[in-house]
Amino acid sequence: MDLKDFHDIVRFFLNKEQGGWFSPEELDSMIDRAQWWFYSDQYDVYSKTQKIQDSLSPFVTPFTFVSTSAGIVQLPIVETVKPCYEHLQSMYVQYFDNKRQIPRTNPIKIISEDELAERLESQILEPTISDPVAIQKGKGEFQIYPATTIAGKGSYFRRPVKPVFVYTESGRAIVYNQGLSTQLEWAGQSINKLIIKTLQLCGVNISDSMIISYTEQKDAKDM
C-alpha cells in the first residue's frame, strides 16, 4: 500500500474519532512505532504458520561472512542504513570436504555465555572448524569458536525502514511526492493490523469492545 493511502486511512479514522491533526512527520513516527509493535508481535510467533512467516518475510536478510582472525562476525547495526540487524535467524559454516572434494555446511549453534567454558573443554563437543559454536557479544556481533577465520552464510531479520512521507506545501495544500517518499515494506495482509496499531498509538479509543474483540479474534486465529 502506498504511504499516502496509509496516511489517508489513518487520518480518516482520526478525523472521525477525534478531529485532531497530526502532521505527516508525526504520523510517520506513529506508524514507525506501530510497525515495531507489530514486528515484535510477529517475531514472537514467527514460523508458527505460513501466514505469519509471510508477514515478516520482507525483512529476512541473507548474509555471507568471513570472520576475523579472532573469530568475530559483525553484522550491520546502523539504524539509518538498510539493512540494519535486528534478530539472528540462522548462521552456518561452510567448509571444504577434502576427501570428497565438495563443499559442506554445518549449522553454528549460538550458545549462552555460561555454556562456553564447558564447551571449550568438552571432550565430545569441543568446537571445531567444521562444527563451531558462537556466542553473541553485542548487537549484531558474534564471537565464533574456535576463534579463527571461518567462512559461512546465514540470515537475520533486519529492521523495517522508517516510513517517510515527503511532500511540498502549496498554499494550505499538501502535495505528496511519491518518488521521494520511503514506503512501508509490509505485505498487504499486514496493513490492516498496522493501521489499527497506529490508531491506538494516536490515541483513538479503540477500546470499543467490538473492535478490540474482533482484532483479538483475528490475531488468535492467525496465530
Add this chain to the structure above:
Amino acid sequence: MAIITRRYLIEQIRSLLSGGDPSAGSKYEPRIIMSHLQNIINTKLKSEYFNVTLPSDETIPDGLVLATYDSVPVESYKDRSRSRLPAQPIGLRRGMGIFHVSLIDDLDNPFIPLQSGQNAFIKSQNFINDLFGQIGYEAPSDGYITYTVDLTKLASPISEVFMRLVVMDFDKYDDFDMLPLTADMAEDVVNRVVALLNNTPPPDKKVDSKTEEVPQQRPVI
C-alpha cells in the same frame, strides 16, 4: 537403500527426537548422539558375540566390526616394547577383542596373544621360552599391549605394527564414510539411542535458573 554412515544414523535419530527437522538450537547435538551410538553399537557387538557366536561353538568374532589400524606406533619399554591401543576394544574371552597384531608387511603371521603374566611363566620353560622365534604380546594394561621382545631393537627395528580390534571406533570414519554395520543392526541401534535420549530432562537455560525450563524448540506448523 542408502549406505549407512554416521550422518545417516544421526539424521534418523534427530528426526525422531525432534519430530521433523531439528533446529540449530536443538539440544540433541550430533556429536553427543554419535557418542551414544558408539556405546550402544559396542554393547550390541558384545552381546551378539556371547548370544550368537559362542553358542554356535564358534569363537572367532566373525561378522562383528573389526577396526583396522594400519600403523600403530611401537615404543621401547623397559626390556621390551609396547604399543598404545588406538581404541579400547570390546572385552571378549581370551583377549579376543585384540583380534590381530602383526608386522605391517606380514599379515599372515600374527603375533601370539598371551594372558597377563603368562610371559614370565613361558620364559621359565626351556622348550618354549623364545616362543619358537615368534613374537608374542601380553594383554593390555593401562591401554598398552606389551610385546615379548623389544621390537625397536631387533636387527631390523620395527617402529609400527598392524592391528585389528573388535570395536566400532567412530573416529576412524568421517560423517560420510560407510560404516561396517550389518543392515539389521542399524534399526536396533537407532531405536535404542532414541529410547535413551527421549527421556533426557530439558536443558537448564540460565545461570540463575532455579527450575527446569521447557526446551526452546521451533514451533510445529
